[in-house]
Amino acid sequence: MTEWMSIVVVVNPGDVDLVSGLVWDLGVSGIEEQPLPDGAVELRIGCERTIAQQALEVLAERWAPTAEPVAADEGLDAWRDHAQVWRIGSIVIVPPWLETPSDVAESDLVLVIDPGHAFGSASHETTRMCLEAVVELVTPGCAVADIGCGSGVLAIAAARRGATTVVATDIAADAIVATLDNALTNNVADL
Known part of the structure; x- marks a missing residue:
């Protein structure tokens, strides 16, 4: 069974496309953009665990991403x-x-x-x-x-x-x- 992860990273609005491009190239399954009151943008990135490890390494070079596992049925019902x-x-x-x-x-x-x-x-x-x-x-x-x-x-x-x-x-x-x-x-x- 595939293990899924949710990566959260807060970026400046000007970095949204850059971050999205970087993680899409790694093969993530989806990205949710949520504007924050301070003008920053929270990105929630869904991907398989193996891709999450790569994405965290890439993102950690410039931002402070966090990750947590997603239960197989979390939210699906x-x-x-x-x-x-x-x-x-x-x-x-x-x-x-x-x-x-x-x-x-x-x-x-x-x-x-x-x-x-x-x-x-x-x-x-x-x-x-x-x-x-x-x-x-x-x-x-x-x-x-x-x-x-x-x-x-x-x-x-x-x-x-x-x-x-x-x-x-x-x-x-x-x-x-x-x-x-x-x-x-x-x-x-x-x-």
Whole structure:
């Protein structure tokens, strides 16, 4: 299992691009910039432990970085506290720990979707736009490919709307697990 680290370094605004470039070149996974009240910028850098060691050496030449390990699931489930039901046209996306709304019509397509640690709870505008396209374009018997399927919400919606050939694929193992679990939950396990 990959060990993840969070590196924190405070820099002057003029050094943000330099620091970012240095650590991106090492292969970090992400950088969060947070302006501070004094005008400095705090950079939070996420990376694997082996990359963190290199990044700390490079950064320590000019700045004072700190690092701490990140638990494998730290924060990954915090979003669940803010999850909500989403309605996109006639599709209603319900997280399994929430109640299905009482105003759901029999003609609505209710999907129970748990994204787990994958993308695809319908909270993001692009997912909702794609679901609108599923409502508009998917007809019984058509074929659909969901590339970068995340939770599988688009593939599952297409299958439930009658697509007979549905392929869902992703490079993230968590996404494949979430898609298969959600497909089973929504009775379309033959994706």
